[in-house]
Amino acid sequence: MTISLIEAVKLIAISVVSFISIVLILRSSGKRTLSKMNAFDFIVTVALGSVLATTIVNYKASFWSGILTFAMLVTLQHVATWLSVRYKSVGSLLKSDPALLYYNDTFQEQAMRKERVDRNELKQAIRKSGYVSFEGISAIILESDGTLTVMSDSEKRQLEKEDFIFIEKQ
Amino acid sequence: MDIRQMSELFLIAFFSYVIVLFLLRLSGKRTLLKMNAFDFIITVSVGAVFGNMLINYKENLFQGLYVIFLLLLFQFFSSLLSSRYTFFDTLLKANPTLLFYEGTYYEAILKKERIPRSEVLQAMREQGIGRIEEVGAVILETDGTISVLPKEKSKENNLDTLQDLDKKSKKRKKDSDDDQFD
Structure with a gap:
């Protein structure tokens, strides 16, 4: 494949213009757009990257529509988070509640089956947080962005089950 | 790019956003839990298909939605089976x-x-x-x-x-x- 000098220069210009547009779009929408708080945020971030890549590679066919698509996705994300902060019903529609998978030395079997998580995955989560045994663990929670939070015993002393108000009813 | 194309793109982005959000919500938190090598790849694939289908919506819109649906469906069943049967768990995961x-x-x-x-x-x-x-x-x-x-x-x-x-x-x-x- 050959690439002429004009094309090379054009490609540089295209990259610079798209880079600047993307920075402006993201900056105007705020940090929240790229934070990974629920299941959907990460997917949208990857989709943004994919749109940007296609826009630059196929700049002849789709440059401005690419930038517009990028702006559209960012706007939709912005509106969705804006609504979910203001209206509870929108928030619970967009985000699932965290689920308690292990508490008080017992596996919450029903919740584990419902969320399709097995015991080995809980062990892995414990090891990843640097603990070695279920003994020191008070609770394991599946968060709405799909990560597992491991809470150690020292936190248990201040927390009783009633304190886990953010956990959906089992 | 004229105004008709722009409004077309607007509608398409809006509806596919809602549909993909709905599909993900339906398949649950577990879909994005990064527990084995494969989980993360699937998550990135869903994002890439989503981005691509918006850019090339004229050819790829429904195909893209269908592929996302299938990826999430397979991910759902593989995690369902491996959380219930040890046999599948050892098959899918080292x-x-x-x-x-x-x-x-x-x-x-x-x-x-x-x-x-x-x-x-x-x-x-x-x-x-x-x-x-x-x-x-x-x-x-x-x-x-x-x-x-x-x-x-x-x-x-x-x-x-x-x-x-x-x-x-x-x-x-x-x-x-x-x-x-x-």
Whole structure:
């Protein structure tokens, strides 16, 4: 494949213009757009990257529509988070509640089956947080962005089950 | 690009956003839990298909939605089966491997898994551990991350999170434990 000098220069210009547009779009929408708080945020971030890549590679066919698509996705994300902060019903529609998978030395079997998580995955989560045994663990929670939070015993002393108000009813 | 195209793009982006959001919400939190090598790839694939289908919506819109639906469906059933049947779990996932235990590097394993010692040390540092003597065990997890278990915690507790290690790792751990009593 050959690439002429004009094309090379054009490609540089295209990259610079798209880079600047993307920075402006993201900056105007705020940090929240790229934070990974629920299941959907990460997917949208990857989709943004994919749109940007296609826009630059196929700049002849789709440059401005690419930038517009990028702006559209960012706007939709912005509106969705804006609504979910203001209206509870929108928030619970967009985000699932965290689920308690292990508490008080017992596996919450029903919740584990419902969320399709097995015991080995809980062990892995414990090891990843640097603990070695279920003994020191008070609770394991599946968060709405799909990560597992491991809470150690020292936190248990201040927390009783009633304190886990953010956990959906089992 | 005229105004008609722009409003077309607007409608398409809006409706596919809602549909993909709905599909993800339907398949649950577990879909994005990064527990093995495959989970993360699927998540990135869904994002890439989503981006691509918006850019080339004229050709790829419905195809893209269908592919996302299928990816999430397969992911749903594989996690459903592996959380219910151990057979599928072992089929889909490797067991974790012990790389370092009580002061000994397992050289053959490090070579086989293609992990240099420097990366084991890096994993220790990332856990905030400065001395090798403070480390009880280092484990390569099924999603490719390295867990570091501190020693003082493994001394006072039994190591019940190590029950799912692969067979060879279990044997090495046992040999090493036996040595200490000699």
